[in-house]
Amino acid sequence: MNDTGKDTATEAPNPFMPSPDDMQHWASVMGRAQQLMLEYALGQANQGNSAAAGLFDPARWLQNPTTQAWAEQSSKMWEQGAAFWTSLATLQSPFAPAADAPAANAPRDKRFADPDWTQNPVFALIHQSYGLLADQLLTTTRQMTGLDDHARAKMEFAAKGMAEALSPSNLAITNPEVIRRAVETRGESLLKGLKHMLTDLSRGQLSHVDPDAFEVGVNIATTPGKVIHETDLYQLIQYAPTTKDVLAVPLLIFPPWINRFYILDLNPAKSFVAWAVEQGLTVFMVSWKSADASMSEIVWDDYIAAQVDAIDMVREGLNVPTVHTIGYCVAGTTLAATLAMLAARGEAAKVQSVTFFTAQVDFELAGDLKMFVDDSYLNLLQQLSAPGFLDGRYMAATFNSLRGRDLIWNYVVSNYLLGNDYPPFDLLYWNGDVTNLPAKWHRQYLVDLYRDNRLVIPNSLSAMGTPIDLKKIGTPAYIQAGREDHIAPLASVWRLMDHLSGPKTFLLAGSGHIAGVVNPPAAGKYQYWTGDNSAPTLDDFVAGATETKGSWWPHWIGWISGQDSAKTPTKGSRIPGKGPKKAIEDAPGRYVKQR
Structure with a gap:
């Protein structure tokens, strides 16, 4: 005691x-x-x-x-x-x-x-x-x-x-x-x-994963192929076939220039590129160059000219009259302008079909990103872009702020306060692999499209000297939207149905801007909805839509085959570097590795 x-x-x-x-x-x-x-x-x-x-x-x-x-x-x-x-x-x-x-x-x-x-x-x-x-x-x-x-x-x-x-x-x-x-x-x-x-x-950037966990071309972006053409703005990759025969009409993919293209080629299990090759498509991918001071004068016309150039390179390289195209996000916006220009020039037949991944042409309902187009933000943007380009870390921070709880504070707690090890997550690695943007073009995009919504006003904008009217687009279109997309909201993507004149197929995928697109069949995740493509409104479409479990990719390849099912033997120019366009280097190329 x-x-x-x-x-x-x-x-x-x-x-x-x-x-x-x-x-x-x-x-x-x-x-x-x-x-x-x-x-x-x-x-x-x-x-x-x-x-x-x-x-x-x-x-x-x-x-x-x-x-x-x-x-x-x-x-x-x-x-x-x-x-x-x-x-x-x-x-x-x-x-x-x-x-x-x-x-x-x-x-x-x-x-x-x-x-x-x-x-x-x-x-x-x-x-x-x-x-x-x-x-x-x-x-x-x-x-x-x-x-x-x-x-x-x-x-x-x-x-x-x-x-x-x-x-x-x-x-x-x-x-x-x-x-x-x-x-x-x-x-x-x-x-x-x-x-x-x-x-x-x-x-100068919040890390979501260990930056040394992945290396482009080694354990990410590994689908075999060759760079067969390049300009000062982009490289064109042709992927190696894996089937005895391939569809006669090739596929050309335009990824957004604000991100690295390999979101569609993360690893063999998730790669849309590898899967499309396995379905018998001859796949080409555009890899945009990350901007530097030499690209300070790059504008709208330059990206549209690049899309036309890539279309012509594929047609000439394979000696085919037409191509299937995909435009993801902002590249889909520009692809719509490209198609309108080709239609006005009588060259619409160069493109057999167009697929839009979470793309917008009408920005009235563009969501939270419209808050970044007022005068104060544009003035700040001009200051940040003094070298002639916008450092991609600023754009990454903007997108992260749209989901600050998940993409900022969650990692502040996990990485800084708890001291957790970084997860080896390829999607988060891609998210942090930023791309610089040409200053003049980026401002032009925000002002003309997001702020003033001029793309849906007939002849308000021109491309390479040709007035743009989206109603002239008669190309068969497959329009994919994400139900939970916060970058390209569902209601905004639906507006494509109002502005295109050709046959249209609308598909609503579960999840958002990335997972709604990158959803391989083997994963067995999410779902998608199809319905009446002549529905007058989105609400009418949703009310009558039919849900299907799993990936929407098989539905898409069925639609592609329905456009033209002709096949050709896999030989000659169908093999990268064996045609008139000789191989410059192995995929994924050096542009995607430049910082």
């Missing part, structure tokens, strides 16, 4: 009382953290006016008020981490729920999936308070008067982004999972997260 009346022989030790070894280890962790930050600062200072200049210059980054707030929070985090052990010696474990803790159902929001967000009174109060404040912020914004629709949408978008940024799950000291991990690893998780954060600051 001691003088307090307690039996010291039987009293349970405090499991959170740090041992001398724990204290020493934490001191070591903080010392290594300070060393990492010092090395980072010295490294940035030594770069001077290197490629990290501009808004990625750390000096300018540190002058940003938001960054200063983050720096202050990081400093506080380390101070609070050091004090944490001392507080544990006298306080109840933060992970031991009180006897009268209120019962609650499991939260639906995955940010608060940890049981302590509901079972521990302290964290439950934090969670509930945050929910109330976030709801109040959004409600107040929606109730503001005197705003037009565009201004209100921007305010709501900003309020939502602020609410997501202020989530207690994003802070180490208010996230029970982060605290538990720090305790379990004795601070090593925080140290590892700090390494991740400093590495990302050096790159």
